[in-house]
Amino acid sequence: MTSTSIDEADLIAALRARDEVAFASLVDQHAPAMLRVARGYVGTHEAAEEVVQEAWIALLKGIDGFQGRSSLRTWLFTVLINIAKKRGLRDRSDVDVEIAAYTGGTVDPKRFRDNDDQWPGHWKDEAVPHPFPETPEGSVLGQEMRAVTRRELDKLPERQRLVVTMRDMLDMDAAEVSRLMEITAANQRVLLHRGRAAVRAALEDYLRETV
Numbered sequence: 001m002t003s004t005s006i007d008e009a010d011l012i013a014a015l016r017a018r019d020e021v022a023f024a025s026l027v028d029q030h031a032p033a034m035l036r037v038a039r040g041y042v043g044t045h046e047a048a049e050e051v052v053q054e055a056w057i058a059l060l061k062g063i064d065g066f067q068g069r070s071s072l073r074t075w076l077f078t079v080l081i082n083i084a085k086k087r088g089l090r091d092r093s094d095v096d097v098e099i100a101a102y103t104g105g106t107v108d109p110k111r112f113r114d115n116d117d118q119w120p121g122h123w124k125d126e127a128v129p130h131p132f133p134e135t136p137e138g139s140v141l142g143q144e145m146r147a148v149t150r151r152e153l154d155k156l157p158e159r160q161r162l163v164v165t166m167r168d169m170l171d172m173d174a175a176e177v178s179r180l181m182e183i184t185a186a187n188q189r190v191l192l193h194r195g196r197a198a199v200r201a202a203l204e205d206y207l208r209e210t211v
Helices: 006-016 020-039 045-065 072-088 094-103 138-155 158-169 174-181 185-210
Strands: none
Touching: 006 020, 006 045, 006 072, 020 045, 020 072, 020 158, 045 072, 072 174, 138 158, 138 185, 158 174, 158 185, 174 185
C-alpha cells in the first residue's frame, strides 16, 4: 500500500493528463512555500525563483514515473531541494554542518546545558527566556516583530534556517522535514531548538527596547 490518497490519486491522474487547471491549482498551493525553501539554499530571490521554476518543469517531466512511495508534496519538495543544492548550496564538510548546528545562531552558548548534561542543548534554569509581555500594544508591535523574525531567520546557519522555516512557517511535520533534509530526528531537534532560540533572543532584545 502506498501513501497516495484517493484525492491525490485523482490529482496525479489529472497531472498525467496534462490538465492545466490541476497544475495551476498545485502551483498556487505550493509555490510560496517552495520559494521560501529554495531561498534557504541559494543566494538571491531571483535564483530561488529559477529553482522553483526548474522544480515545476521536473514535476511535469517526471509525473508519469511517480510511483507514490511518498506523498506528492514530499516528492515535489525533494526534487526542489535537490535542484537547489546543485544550484547554490555552499560547499561544506559534515564537520562544518555539525559545528553550525551546535554553535550557530545569536544566542550566547553559555545559556544552554553542556553535552554531558542530562538535557544537552536545552536552556539552563537561570537562562530560560522571559515570557513575552501581553500588552494592548501587542497588535501594534506585531508587524515589526514579524520583520525582526524574518531578519533573524536570514542570519541563521543554513540548516537551522531551513528547519525553522519548514516546521514553523510551512507547518511541515518532523518526519517529513527529516526526510527532505536527510537528517536524523535528533539532529533536527537540535537545529530547531537552536534556531528558535536565536530568533526568540532577538525578539526579547527588541521588546526590551520598545516595551
